[in-house]
Amino acid sequence: xxxxxxxxxxxxxxxxxxxxxxxxxxxxxxxxxxxxxxxxxxxxxxxxxxxxxxxxxxxxxxxxxxxxxxxxxxxxxxxxxxxxxxxxxxxxxxxxxxxxxxxxxxxxxxxxxxxxxxxxxxxxxxxxxxxxxxxxxxxxxxxxxxxxxxxxxxxxxxxxxxxxxxxxxxxxxxxxxxxxxxxxxxxxxxxxxxxxxxxxxxxxxxxxxxxxxxxxxxxxxxxxxxxxxxxxxxxxxxxxxxxxxxxxxxxxxxxxxxxxxxxxxxxxxxxxxxxxxxxxxxxxxxxxxxxxxxx
Numbered sequence: 001x002x003x004x005x006x007x008x009x010x011x012x013x014x015x016x017x018x019x020x021x022x023x024x025x026x027x028x029x030x031x032x033x034x035x036x037x038x039x040x041x042x043x044x045x046x047x048x049x050x051x052x053x054x055x056x057x058x059x060x061x062x063x064x065x066x067x068x069x070x071x072x073x074x075x076x077x078x079x080x081x082x083x084x085x086x087x088x089x090x091x092x093x094x095x096x097x098x099x100x101x102x103x104x105x106x107x108x109x110x111x112x113x114x115x116x117x118x119x120x121x122x123x124x125x126x127x128x129x130x131x132x133x134x135x136x137x138x139x140x141x142x143x144x145x146x147x148x149x150x151x152x153x154x155x156x157x158x159x160x161x162x163x164x165x166x167x168x169x170x171x172x173x174x175x176x177x178x179x180x181x182x183x184x185x186x187x188x189x190x191x192x193x194x195x196x197x198x199x200x201x202x203x204x205x206x207x208x209x210x211x212x213x214x215x216x217x218x219x220x221x222x223x224x225x226x227x228x229x230x231x232x233x234x235x236x237x238x239x240x241x242x243x244x245x246x247x248x249x250x251x252x253x254x255x256x257x258x259x260x261x262x263x264x265x266x267x268x269x270x271x272x273x274x275x276x277x278x279x280x281x282x283x284x285x286x287x288x289x290x291x292x293x294x295x
Contacts, residue, residue: 003039003072003075004036004039004054004068004071004072004075004076005036005037005038005039006037007063007068008036008037008054008057008058008061008063008068009037011058011061011062011063012057012061014061015061015062015261015262015283016261016262016283016284017060017061017261017284018284019033019034021224021261021284022057022060022061024224024226024236025060025224025238025261026053026056026057026060028053028056028057031043032044032049032053033053033057036050036053036054036057039075041076041077047077047078050076050077051069051076051077051078054068054069054076055068055069060238186206186294186295187206188204188205188206188207188208188270188271188272188273188294189204189205189206189273190202190203190204190205190270190273190274190275191203191204191205192275192276192277192278194278195263195277195278195285198284198285198286199285199286199287199288200277200285200286200287200288201287201288201290202275202287202288202289202290203289203290203291203292204270204273204289204290204291204292205291205292206292206293206294207270207271207291207292207293207294208271208293208294209251209252209293209294210251212248212249212253212270212271213246213247213248213249213270213271214227214246214247214249214256214258214268214269214270214289215244215245215246215247215268215269216239216244216245216247216258216260216266216267216268217239217242217243217244217245217266217267217268217269218239218240218241218242218243218244218262218265218266218267219241219242219265219266219267220241220265221241221262221265222238222239222240222241222262223238223239223260223261223262223263223265223266224236224237224238224239224260224261224262225237225238225239225245225258225259225260225261225266226258226259227245227247227256227257227258228256228257228258228259229247229249229250229253229255229256230250230253230255230256231255234247235247241265244267252293253291254290254291254292254293255288255289255290255291256289256291257286257287257288257289258286258287258289259284259285259286259287260284260285260287261283261284262283262284263277263283263284263285263287264279264283268287270289275287
């Protein structure tokens, strides 16, 4: 096994990544990752990909990719620049010399559209003028003189009292209904079970029936995280420190899970409730959620 491959493999094992985990994070095929660890650089597509894959591998497992390439520069092939053929250069030169369309040609090409637009504006203007003239010629209706109706002070006071009483009763009824709804609504609760090796169980109670989401983030460093809902992967990616990703939970979801390649720095939140994962020793961990909806 090559020395640079041994150093990368040791860093990967220390991070707790398997080759499959690394393949998902870097998007580099597993057979190329194995070839890098074994020093078989001729198995990669080309010299350029050797350096690019080694640098991406190193950064994912916490190593300085540039420093690693400099340290083992005698072992890593150098990408050779490609020289364009004279045929390609001549072809591009001929393309650059192709004259562009003249302004007169461009005007003639768009002339039909311009004429259509002018005719349309003229029709709109004529319709507007005719409409305004018809409106101006129509006689204005006479405004009837409002007759005054005398209402006794006693009747007016009685009506105001009835209106005030109805408003008060309506306000009391709304306040009662609001208090009843608040009393019926139960707060969401999260019950976290201590991690058992590489797995951990979380029970979510009183989850609303609609409008739910799960938010994953990283407090420091970086971590590869994936979210699965009802057994299917909904989102996965590499999160850096201070970033997060929100994933909507479909209505009626009762089971979902989060897999993290660096659990100690991973943060999880269901709606507005934070999930405390504790200080378990495992780095790569799968957190399985079971949810029950509010009655």
